[in-house]
Every structure is written in structure tokens, then in C-alpha cells.
Amino acid sequence: MAKTNLPQFVLSVCSFFSVVCIGTMNAQIVIGTPNLEFSQACANESFNTFGTTFMFSPETGVDPSNQFIVELSDDTGDFSNPSEVFTSNPGSIIESPAIVYFSIPTTTTGEGYKIRIKSTNPEAISTASQSFPAYYKLQDSPFTINNMIANASFCPGGSYLLTIDNPGTGDNDSPLNYPSLTYNWYKEITSTTFALVAQTPTLTVSQEGIYFVETNYGSCTSNSFSNRVTVTAATSGEVVDATINSSLGNPFCAANGPTTLSTINGNSHTWFKDGIIIPGATSQTYITDISGLYSVKVDFGSCEASGSLELETGDFTSSIDVDENNLLETGDSLTITISSDAINPEFTWLLDEEEIPNASQNTFTATNFGTYRVLVTQTSGCIMTIEHEFHIEELYNPFPEVAHIPNLISPNGDGINDTWILPTQYVSGTNTEVVIISAQGETVMRTNDYFNNWPEDVLTSNEVYYYYITPINEQPKKGFISIIK
Template sequence: MKKSSSTYGILVLAMAMMLLGNTSLTAQVLNKPIAADNPNLAGNSAWTAACASASFNEYFVNFTWSPPLVDSNNEFILELSDSYGNFGSPRELARVSDKNTVFDFEFEFALPNDIRGEGYKFRVRSTSPAKTSPASDAYPMYYIDYNSPLLISENGSGTIPSGGLIQICGGGSVTLKPHNIPNAGTYLYNWYRSGTLLAQKTESITVSTPGMYYVELDYGSICSGSANTLSNTIEISNGSSLGIAINGDSNVELCPGDPYTLEASISGMGLTYTWLKDGDVISGPTLEGSTFAVNTGISGFEGDYEVEISGPSACTERSSKVALRSAGSFEVSRQNEENIVLLPSQSKTLSVSTTAGSPTYQWYKDGAPIADATNSSLVVNTVGEYYAEVTDNGGSCSAGPKTSEITTIVSPDSFELEIEFIGAYTDCENTDATISLAAVKAVSDTGAKTDVTAELETSFAYQWKLDGATISGETSKTITVSNQEDNGAYKLDGTLDGFNATSNTLNVKLSANQNLTVSANGTILCEGGEAIVLTSSQSLTDQTFEWLKDGQVVDTSSESFTANEIGTYQLIIRTNDCPIISNEVAIRAFDESLLVLDKPKDLIIIEGETGTITASGADSYEWFDANNNLIATQDSYGFQEEGEYLLVASFGSCTVSRVITVVYRDMFAIPNVITANGDGINDLWILPNTYSRDQNVLVTIFNERGEQVFSQTAYENNWPQSTMAFNKPSMIFYYKITRGGKALKQGTITVIK
């Protein structure tokens, strides 16, 4: 269809404004996004709440906008607010770059897995030009990451009561909590009592009101039901406290074999009884089992007894404890070590203590009674197994004798010493090491070992040895090694009453603690340049060493090494137990790009001011003026005069030269009128040197129809060309000056012929 002249003019004006970035008369309109139908599902209705999960997470939002057209590099971005509808830190959901001429389209997005809330909103943002749409309506949005039924129990213990019933008594309360959901504290909950939603949203709830309690995860007004997290039901009921007790005294002494029955203070009423001893169930639960007969004829009947009752309309409650004790009971305790080492000519004293009121004693050796050994202590000087038998001859009832624990007396066949490092130790890393006696062990003729460190470590005489040789003056239990010359195998010998003991061996390899430095006369390798020679800070005469390149050995005989290839070089001296490793020297290939200037070599300065160029990457620098006079040797120079300058940068024996051109900045403005009449005056559109002849600056010119007629980087002040025809006495053109895609200047040029 043919456009009218007025329509055509509007399009030309819109095109010109887009070229110039001028949106003062008209601009794009971004409309608020709205929820849209999912084309991959049956039906054609838009979603009203997003209930996403691992099995379904696909949603669409419709977006419309109005021309003029956005820029060709524009992107439309769909953003999500927080759960309160705020866009302080929006989250990007989707981004499209192929809809810059489509005014009505859908964004597809997936819900992030940490989204939970009722008031989320969308908006759409364009990047070129930068605009933002109004926010959408609020939507409930939840990612359902847990969708299994919850299980609740008292305090989240995991034990669901029989029949789901919990009784509370005497104004008490009970805390209900789910026990099968990970990270339970990160969710909100809907708690119900007999179908009524409660106000609490927390993980646990403490209740005292009777009712049927259950819970579900709070996934909002719409998504909660579809998540299927509704829990089991716990019934809370009020019971009556009956005040249960055990009849009789709370402390009872019994002679072994005497009959005794415990009796609950309440009987009948259809109650169930459970009897406990020292907290463990010993009988029940038994209906109407209100008594318990204690068997005092067995060992260990002594203890604390309780009874617990439960039943219809009665609180589950437990009585106070009743302590049953044996009237003839007493204890026997050994008062010495379990294992004792007896050296020749030594004797040891064994003893026992007892709580018996009127005790008598009999000592045994290897199971046989010892004549006349009838005291609470016994002096022994022979090996064997010893114990005491104690009889209580007083009290209200007789009791059988009790024996003490066995003490084993051994005569060693030999001794062993164990030594260990004190503190952290690693070969070739530590610069010192401390070794100490760790244990003394007696060894029997059968090979059995007994730790006797506490008894005998101070009795031995010690001597340290290095590689089998005695170390003069080292006769304590500990030795410290601090010189690499003392590296080797360390052992500790000990003597006691004719016994000679020796220890395990510990090898010590201390670091040399020496600095080894490799230096080079350069690090840049260039063709025809001086050879790069690596030298060591230590003499390599009579040393075993290796020159390495990139971790591989390349020389083992040259005291200095000539590097002919790029790579990383290093020296290792291996003469000692621990190698000495040098620093790394990286040799690089020569490349003129190694010289870096912080400003273009064509420098524009304001007359009367200083413009500084700083170089980096080289070893040294020389700056020369146009007459080849050396004017500076540092890495930077401040220019104040126009002209050509020379920078010579040295990389070892390699050099790079750069010519620096310095000109004064043109102070005139960008012209908007030229007279292309061929008289040599104002025939060309001349730009200040801030924008001309710069390789990074692009100059583009359009005619009044928006057609590009000229485009050039490093503009040479050469428009219009002599071949360009102007069919009107006065014509208007539009220009745009950019650097790296960013607009610097724009405006019009009037060409008068």
C-alpha cells in the first residue's frame, strides 16, 4: 500500500530521531506484563498462581509494547520482584534479543527453586533504549520442593503414639513437631485443630487444648492443597491425675532370700501397670497388675523400683522410687594397679578396702589360699595372680564371701622403649625436631607386653644414639636436633638392674634452611640478541645438582646454564638428604606487544598543560626528542610541546621503538554549516582532533531520508568528497560520532552550495 506524504514524513522524522537518539517527541511504550496461557497444556486459560515443582516448571507471560522501534542491539528482559512486590533487587527470569520488531509476544520462564510468597510481580526492561514497564499484578508463586505427607510426633521424636492419642494432665502441655522433613526450619506451616486453621506458622506448636491436630506446609492460598503435605493426626485429650505411689517405706533393707512384694497405692479401675527397676521395665504393662514380687534370692536384686500406670481418662504417671537394699551387702575394692612388674630383689604391697561391718580376709595366689595371709594388705615378691576374699561376720543377716579383682604380678623377660616426635614433623620441611620417650613396656617370656611407663620411666638410665653411635652428653629422655649435619637414624637405649632396653628407630631429615637463588642477565629471548645465562647464588662445585626446564632435567654438570628456549627454569641441589630448591625464572619470547603504553602514541594535549604517557613491560626506557636528544630514562614522560618523540624500550638485549606524536588540542567547536562551492574555504567538514584521525572513533553521516552516505573511522576531515553531488542549494545532513558503540556527539550539518 502506498504511504501518504504526511505518513512518509512522520517515518522520516522517526528515523532521524532514532539515528540521533532523540526521543523527546515520541518514545516506546512498554506495557505491564500479564500471565499467559501455556501452549503446551490443554485449555486456553492463563495461570493465576505458579505452583512449580521438579516435575513441572514451565510458565508464560504476555508482553506488548508500542513503536517507535527499539535499537537493533536491544534486549527485552523479564524481571521478578521479591515476595512483597518490591524491585530493589530484581531477579532476571528471561531475556530475548529477537523480538525488536515484534510488539506482542510471550516470555517463557521457570520459577527459581527458592521462591515462596503471595505478592510477586513482573516487569519488563529494555536495554536500548533503557526503559522499564509498569509492574504487573501480584501473583502467588511457590516452588514446591517438598511434596510428601508430613509426620508429626511429640517434640519431633519420631515416635507416633498408639492410636495417635496423647493425654495431658494437670494443666500441662505438649509440643508437636514434624520429624520427617529436611531443613524443617526454612518453611512456614499451616496448623489445624479439629479443622480450624490456627495462627501459628512455626515448625512446632505447643498445645494444651483438647482436639485433633494436624499440619501441612504453607505454600500459600492456592498451592498448599496441591502440594499433598497434609500430616497424620494427633489427638490431644485431658486426663485425670490419680497420684500413684508404692505403699510402704521408700528405703527397705532385705536379707537375701526373704520374700518381698511391692504394691501400688491404687488398684482396680481398669488400669494398666508397668514395673521398673533402675529405669528399666521388669514387668508389664499388665492390666490390673498392681503388685510385683521381688526375688531377693538372686544376686543384684538391689535397686530403685517404680510403677507406672495408664488407662482410660487417667494420665500416664509414674510413682516415686523405692530403694531396695541387701542387709548383708558390702563391697570389696582393689587398692593397687591391675598389672604390676616385679624386678629382681623387689617386693610389692597389695591391698583391698571393704564396706563390710566386721570383715575377715584371706589372700589367694593362683587360686590357692596363702597361709597366714589374713590382713587387708599383702607383701609379695613372686609372680602370680593375687586376690583377696572378704567375709562379713556381723549384720542382721549372713552373706556369702566376696572376692576382690585379680592383680597380676609379672617378672619381665625384657623391656622395650618407644620414642616419638614431639609436635608436627615432616621430612625435609622441619628445620628442627624433638624426639622423646613415649612408653616403657615390660615383655614377658610369652611375648606379652605391659605398659610400665608410670612406674619405671624415672628408674632407667638413658643414652641416645645416632646411626648406631653414642651421642655424647645426650642422656635424658628427650633430644632436640637442629642441624642438618645431624640428620640420621635416632634410637634410645636404657638400662635398669641388669636389663638393657632399646627403642624403635626414628629417621630425622631436616631441611637445609638455605636460600638458593637463580639469577639471569635477562628474561626475554630475541633472535640475534645476547644469550640468556642462568647462574646460582651458591657454588655448585662438588655438588650434585639439576637444572630443570618446565619441570624436566636438562643439565646436571654446568655450573651456569644458557637458556636458548622459552620456558620456566629452576635449579635443585641434591647433595644433602633434603634437596635445596631455587626460585623459578620464566624466559619469554620477544614480542613488541610486551611494551604497553597507557595512552595512544598520538597524544593530544591542551597548550600550556602537560600530558603524560607511562610505559610498562620493559627493563629500561629511553625518551628522545625530535633532535635525537635523550630527555628521560624513567618509565614515563610528561609532554608539554608539540612534535615527534621517540621511545626506545629495552628487554634484555632486545629493543622496541615507538614514535610518539604530540599535538595541541583544537579548541574550536564542531561546525554545523559548510559551503561546498569549491572555493577552498569551508568546503570540508573539519572536526577537532579530539574526534578526527582516531582509529577508535567512528564518524557516520546520514541524509535527510535517514540513508547512510558516509562512514569512516580515523576520520580524515575529508567529507564531502569532490564527487558528491548536491541537488539543492541548501541540504541538511545528520551526523553521529561514536567510540566503541557509545555516542560521543550528534547533530546536523547544513551544506550550502
């Protein structure tokens, strides 16, 4: 056996492990902690772009197919179920340091978010960034409370209810249209300082002061704030306002169930609808799914509060300008028009349960016979659909206009040229005598009241018949009728 030179063997082993080590290093990269280009991520519809820089090493360790991904944690900094907010194109980032820009999801709301960087080839993940506040401001404009009434009062020993208007007057963008939002109610201390008093959808006030509410976007400042309302205590015997709040807003969608009307608490309550007392409605709340003018009186003993609300269901009306059953001659058409006060309506037309292509307006011209349905859907506010159904059947005209007496018919039951159709001056109502005689001389029909109905049965052989048509005070018309199959 050949002897192995020990120094040469050691050199070979070292060379082998050097290759392995180099190969391993080339298949791995290290990604540094991402550096934020912002202190807080405050996004809205018009702005949602945030940058981060990161380093990776070695640059040669990145495969040409590699993609860098930015992952966003939840609002506590946990990455158990991260959101991918950026993914680079394959091979587009090959130099370090790199800067990328991402957008936060519309559901983002919290103070403790983090991001991290991940690569796909080779696989690597950075440590998490420092935490930062992040909010997507779904509603970011001023809104109104208390119907923009600047002053309100409450009875001694009672309270006043402040509510966010929905929808309010004018172009008010009520935050109640965004169910995920929460709120911060404040009481002014000075003209520049104020104290947080509640984080509820409404505020019950039992202390005098100036109050307002903001949408809760944490550390992110926003334009989503209300007008200010000055609340004072009434003097004994004074009548004050009692706000009525609808739990589903106003208008509300009655098709989804009733809304709960609520007001301030007192010794007793009396509810009215359209000025008439509602029997048995004596609690702080009243449930209804009917529109109308609702009012309430709240007794505090030394003071009485009252309020009213014009409640709207948000439903819409729709009508159709044709009858349920309609007759139409072949070749004619019928135009149908739908009238509706729906908000942003959509129209779907169907014939015999098949949707009619390109029929999406409130008018439609029908030319086919069958059962039609049109669905009118209100797409904003109260989402609901009203359906109209109508039928179009063929109008059978036994006396169509023809120019000449035909001498050829094909009574085979196919619905085409099956009977002998005469000009209208010879048919029923003209007292014209019509006689048909077979080739054997047999009279097969004689009438002074012809209905274009001969032969009434399908004939089984090719024959020739002769006719005599005798109008009143005119010479007879004579000819033959050839029967073909």
C-alpha cells in the first residue's frame, strides 16, 4: 500500500474544507436591522408611502432570482401573522444599502408596529425594526355633532347626550360610516388645553363645559374632529333639549332590522311618533323600523327635557310603466322604463331567468316573448333590491293585412301558412259569403263569417280546392287553392 505524505494529506483536507466554507458563505447573507425613514406612519387616501433602508452582506451572496420582502407586524410588534407590504421584483436589488417604499393596509391602527426584511434566495430574515405608531385614517375630515347646535343644556340632576351626526347636514363626512373607527371625547380646560373624558361612540354630559370629539388615530394627528358644543346646567323649571340617538344612524337600513332610539336618562320618559303618544313607550330607549318624526319628553322633577328626530329608513321606491301582462305582435317592440329614487341604482334585466347582456339602464326595449324580471339595487347607504316582473305574450291577430287572395297553403302544423288567410274586406264582419269546394264537387265550407281558419285540421294529402267569394253587391271572386305539404 502506498504511503500517504502527512503534510500533503493535511493540505488536501484543509483545501476541501476551504471550498465547503466558501460555498456555504456564498449561499448565505446577513440582513441588517431596517432603518425607518419616518417616525410614525400616518396614512390616508391621498398619502400612503413610507421608506426604509437596510443593508445586506455579502452582495455576491444574492441569487439573481432573489426578492426582498418587507413584513409588517401587528400593533403589538408580533410577527406570528405578518402582512407583506412590499415585494421587490426578482433580482432588482443587488447593491447594499438598499431603500424601498411600502404602503400600510387600510386596517392598520395602533402604536406598536414593527417591520422586518426577508429575502427569498437565499432565505434570510432581519431583526425587527424599532416600533412605530401606524394608522390608516379612513376618515380624515371635519365632521359634526349635535346637529351643529353650538349650545345645549341639561336639567339639574340630569345629563345631556352628545352624538356624532349621521349623516348630518351638507357634505358632512360622518365617521359613523366607517364602523371600525373609535373615538376620543374631550372637555376643554383652556382654549389650548383639553382633557380626555371618554372613548365611546356617544358622550353623556352631566357637567358644564365645552366638549368635542376626535376620531382616535393615536399619535397620528388628523383633520377628523368635530365642532365644539357648550353644555350648561338649566335653571329650575326651564325646558331643555334631549338628544335622540339612532343606534344604526339616520337614515338607517330597515331591511336589515330595527334601530334603537335612545335619549338621556331621567325620572320618566314619554315617546311620540308624528305627535301622537306611543302606547307603552316609557323607557329610555325605543325600538322601531318605521320612519317618522319621533320625539321624547324626559322628566327630571324640577326640569323637563324634550327632543325630536326625523327618522328615515333609507329605503327607496321604484315603479315600472308597463302592466304585469302584455301582448305584442311578432316584429313589434315594447319599451319599459323604471322610475326610482334609489341612490346610485344598478339595473339588472332578465328574460326567462337568463340575464340579458348589456341591459343595465333604467329603460329597455323588449322584442322577445317571455317572462321578464328587472332588479333595481340601491348601491349606497341602505343596500337593498326591489324586483319587478312582467310578461310579454304574442298577440294573435286572426285578420292580418294581406294584399291578395292566396292560392297556395301548407297546412302541416308548423305555424307557417297553415290556413287560408283572406284580405280583410272578405272576413268576419263584412257578411261576405265564402264557399270552398273539393275537386270532387263536395262543398267543404260555406260561411258568411269567415275567420281565416280553414282548414281547421291538418290535411294529409296534396289536393286542389275551388273557392267562391261573394261580397255584398259584388260579383263573386273565383279561383283555386293548392294544398302542399
